[in-house]
Amino acid sequence: MERKKVYVRVALEVDPEGKVYPRKIIWADGQVYEVDRISRVCPAASTKVGGCGMRYTVRICGSETFLFNEDGRWFVEAKEGVRIPDGGEIL
Amino acid sequence: MNGKFTIKDNNIHRGSERAILHVDMNNFFASVECMLDTTLRDKAVAVCGSVEERHGIVLAKNYRAKAYGVKTGEAVWQAKQKCAGLVTVPPHYDRYARFAKLAREIYSRYTDMIEPYGMDECWLDVTGSALMGSGYEIAEEIRRTVKEELGLTVSAGVSFNKVFAKLGSDLKKPDAVTCITRENFREQIWNLPAGELLGVGPATGRTLAKFGIMTIGDLAKAPDEFLQRRLGICGLRLKLCANGMDNSSVLAAESEYPIKSVGHGTTTLQDLENGAQVRCVMLELVQDISSRLAESGKKACSVAIAIRDNNLDWEQHQCPLPMPTRSPSCLAETAWHLFEAKYRIRRPIRSVSVRAINLVDEDIPMQVDFFTDFERIEKREALDRTVELLRGRFGRNIIRSAVLFGDIHMPAHNGVPAVTI
Numbered sequence: 001m002e003r004k005k006v007y008v009r010v011a012l013e014v015d016p017e018g019k020v021y022p023r024k025i026i027w028a029d030g031q032v033y034e035v036d037r038i039s040r041v042c043p044a045a046s047t048k049v050g051g052c053g054m055r056y057t058v059r060i061c062g063s064e065t066f067l068f069n070e071d072g073r074w075f076v077e078a079k080e081g082v083r084i085p086d087g088g089e090i091l
Numbered sequence: 092m093n094g095k096f097t098i099k100d101n102n103i104h105r106g107s108e109r110a111i112l113h114v115d116m117n118n119f120f121a122s123v124e125c126m127l128d129t130t131l132r133d134k135a136v137a138v139c140g141s142v143e144e145r146h147g148i149v150l151a152k153n154y155r156a157k158a159y160g161v162k163t164g165e166a167v168w169q170a171k172q173k174c175a176g177l178v179t180v181p182p183h184y185d186r187y188a189r190f191a192k193l194a195r196e197i198y199s200r201y202t203d204m205i206e207p208y209g210m211d212e213c214w215l216d217v218t219g220s221a222l223m224g225s226g227y228e229i230a231e232e233i234r235r236t237v238k239e240e241l242g243l244t245v246s247a248g249v250s251f252n253k254v255f256a257k258l259g260s261d262l263k264k265p266d267a268v269t270c271i272t273r274e275n276f277r278e279q280i281w282n283l284p285a286g287e288l289l290g291v292g293p294a295t296g297r298t299l300a301k302f303g304i305m306t307i308g309d310l311a312k313a314p315d316e317f318l319q320r321r322l323g324i325c326g327l328r329l330k331l332c333a334n335g336m337d338n339s340s341v342l343a344a345e346s347e348y349p350i351k352s353v354g355h356g357t358t359t360l361q362d363l364e365n366g367a368q369v370r371c372v373m374l375e376l377v378q379d380i381s382s383r384l385a386e387s388g389k390k391a392c393s394v395a396i397a398i399r400d401n402n403l404d405w406e407q408h409q410c411p412l413p414m415p416t417r418s419p420s421c422l423a424e425t426a427w428h429l430f431e432a433k434y435r436i437r438r439p440i441r442s443v444s445v446r447a448i449n450l451v452d453e454d455i456p457m458q459v460d461f462f463t464d465f466e467r468i469e470k471r472e473a474l475d476r477t478v479e480l481l482r483g484r485f486g487r488n489i490i491r492s493a494v495l496f497g498d499i500h501m502p503a504h505n506g507v508p509a510v511t512i
Contacts, residue, residue: 045242050127052193052241071189 002080005049010067010074022056022067025076033060035067044068048077108273110226111341112215113248113256114233116194117265119211120151123190124180126242131178135159139167139179145358145441150182154265187211190241197236201229206342212260214253216341226250230268238266252337254289255280261287276335281308290329295322307333350387354395355379356444362401363440369398370427372443374492377422380447382479384417390455391417391447394425400438407444408433414463415451418475422447 011024025033037059044055046068053070068075116122120138125131135156140146147167159174171177191210198205201223204216217229224232230247237245244266248259251273258280259269271279280287286296288307298321304310311333318326331337355376363369373396384390395409410429412421426445459465481490 043240045126045238045240047242048129050129050242052126 003048003077004080005046005051005075006078007073007075020069022058022069022074025060025067025074035060036062039064046075046077049075051075108218109251110217110220110229111250111253111256112217112226112230112233113208113250113253113260114194114198114213114215114230114237114245115247115260115264116191116211116237117244117246118151118153118157119190119243120182120187121153121156122243123186124183125153127186128180131180134178135161135174135176136178136180137161137167137170138182139170141181142167144360190243193241194237194243194245197233197240201233204341204343208257212257214256214341227268227270234266234268250276252332252335253339253341254332254337255335257289258283258287273335277308281306281311281333283307285310288329288332290325290332295325295329298322350389350450352395352446352448352450353380353383353387353389353391354444354446355383356397356442358399358442359440363443366427366431366436369430369440369443370423371495373426373430373445374419374423374495376443376445377419377426378482378487380422380445381417381419381475382482384447384450385479388453389417389447389450390415390453391422392449392451393447394422394429395446395448396426396429396434397442397444397446398430398434398440399442401441402438403441404438406434409448411449414468415455415457416468416472417447417453418468418472419478420471420475 008028009026010022011026013021013023015021021038022035024035027033035058038056039059040055040057042055043053044066045052046055046066051068051070053068056067056069058065058067066077121136124138125136131153133155135153135158137149137152137156139149149161149163149165149167149170151163152161152170156170156174156177159177161170161173161177167179170179187210191207194211195205195207195213198213198215202215202217202220204219206214208214215229215233217223217226220229223229226249230249234245234247237243246260246264246266247268248256248262248271249268250256250259250271255271255276259271262269262279283306284296285291285299285304285307286293288310291299291310299305299310302317302321304313310329313330315327315330318330322329357372357376359372363372391412392415393409393411395407397405397407399405408429410425412425416422422445478490
């Protein structure tokens with residue numbers, strides 16, 4: 001399935017060492033997706049939608065997906081056909 | 092044997108032998124654009140300068156475009172004649188700088204001896220990084236890591252000197268590692284054209300070819316006396332390189348490179364028809380040169396100019412300045428007199444460059460004489476400093492010579508909008 005790059009709002013938790021943990025992804029229409037688990041963090045490129053940065057492998061609603069921190073901006077590899085609410089940014 | 096790794100190759104980079112890597116990011120500008128915009132990936136893509144600003148040449152292309160014969164440096168219209176479906180994209184230097192920095196961060200995990208060679212190439216000395224593996228193993232790991240983390244491919248050359256490492260990275264592209272060892276370099280590279288060797292440019296290549304020196308092997312075996320006579324000391328150095336005797340070191344990342352010259356050039360939006368227009372452009376160019384000389388605490392002892400006409404023929408000339416200076420008016424005046432003395436306008440002029448060369452520290456002692464009016468020079472320098480101060484505070488167009496209010500269209504530069512002079 002085709003993917004597209006969608007920048008999203010993310011609620012973060014930062015520990016005293018400065019490590020960053022994404023806790024919630026907030027879609028432009030206000031829909032909130034809780035991050036159940038972070039299984040891996042590594043620098044990586046997104047081969048599906050382009051771009052690179054720190055890649056978080058996260059579990060959301062039972063399925064695993066990638067969340068990228070690209071120089072302070074966060075994006076997901078959204079599935080084509082998924083409705084992007086008004087205000088959502090597709091690059 | 093090209094690019095093929097053997098256990099013997101692997102071991103040769105352990106122990107006392109130097110292990111030098113040259114890492115080249117393949118089709119760098121075009122690869123970054125294709126990586127960031129996935130819709131470009133299955134298309135022939137070229138990164139091109141602005142046609143409107145008359146920088147309309149191919150700066151980089153991807154492999155699909157290359158397959159159509161598109162070449163770096165050719166005009167956009169020529170490239171489109173070869174490949175009708177060519178997608179052209181404007182350059183985004185901020186993106187390239189970011190990816191070049193990220194790549195260097197990856198290299199720095201293995202060594203601090205990193206010497207950049209342009210934006211997309213680096214030499215790495217990994218001799219002291221044996222705990223992380225042999226030269227080949229480190230090169231392989233860098234290749235994989237850059238691909239995974241940045242989504243870009245690199246080709247790497249591994250050898251016991253910089254020249255062969257550079258040659259190695261050109262032998263197999265993209266996404267590959269090539270080893271050139273002390274044992275195999277004769278079989279591997281001596282049959283390659285002499286022009287492949289770093290330091291043999293088109294002019295040197297033509298000189299060598301005139302005397303039947305066609306390959307790197309021919310160069311390696313050429314008599315010293317002949318090379319010195321024809322190419323001077325450079326000829327002898329090239330022979331040493333061809334024989335694997337290049338001992339130059341990889342400069343550490345924090346090394347400061349001495350500034351040898353400060354230049355600025357521009358392609359005007361319309362061709363220049365006469366000397367007065369060239370003078371105006373020179374006056375505009377030297378303002379930036381003077382600012383940069385001041386930033387680096389230097390003064391110039393000579394000036395060089397380069398002029399390109401609309402047939403793309405170019406000439407360059409240089410001459411000494413009366414005294415070390417960074418005064419824009421003095422630089423412009425000397426550049427202008429040089430132009431008047433040496434250049435004959437045969438065709439309309441497309442681009443003009445001025446360079447301040449033979450730089451010295453600003454506080455270097457200076458021999459004075461009875462005939463120069465130093466008071467006048469000091470007054471002029473004070474005026475130049477004030478102009479510089481104003482430009483720094485309020486922008487480069489806040490104060491300008493009256494002659495610059497004309498009708499020559501200069502392209503935008505470093506984010507500063509285009510101006511008409």
